[in-house]
Amino acid sequence: KTSTRLYAKGTVLGYRRSQANQYPDCSLVKIEGVNERQEVNYYLGKRVAYIYRVTRPRQGRKFKVNWGRIVKAHGNSGVVRAKFAKNLPPKTMGACVRVMMYPSKI
Numbered sequence: 674k675t676s677t678r679l680y681a682k683g684t685v686l687g688y689r690r691s692q693a694n695q696y697p698d699c700s701l702v703k704i705e706g707v708n709e710r711q712e713v714n715y716y717l718g719k720r721v722a723y724i725y726r727v728t729r730p731r732q733g734r735k736f737k738v739n740w741g742r743i744v745k746a747h748g749n750s751g752v753v754r755a756k757f758a759k760n761l762p763p764k765t766m767g768a769c770v771r772v773m774m775y776p777s778k779i
Contacts, residue, residue: 680771681705683721687766689747689754697760699744704772707751719743720773721755723765743772 682705689699702721707713721741727734741757755770 680773683770683772685765685768685770700755700761701747702753702755702770709751710746710749712751713746713753716743722771723761
């Protein structure tokens with residue numbers, strides 16, 4: 674029996690930025706298999722989860738989750754902007770995130 678994955682894999686590229694400034698409240702995420710701006714429309718509004726291991730487990734919890742939401746497209750190559758409940762720390766650049774398949778607009 675194989676399990677069905679209910680999320681798409683994504684990678685944190687960094688913060689939204691200009692030449693002089695960066696905006697840590699908006700993270701750029703590259704979703705696996707999304708290569709065009711038109712394909713991003715399906716993912717708008719979907720939830721994003723950054724899961725990380727805690728240093729000191731409390732009450733048996735070894736992992737924490739920072740939830741976010743895909744806000745809009747960024748450029749023409751399938752990169753999206755995501756806003757998280759708490760801004761992602763700089764060490765998450767290059768880390769994996771889960772792009773959940775809900776909420777559904779179908």
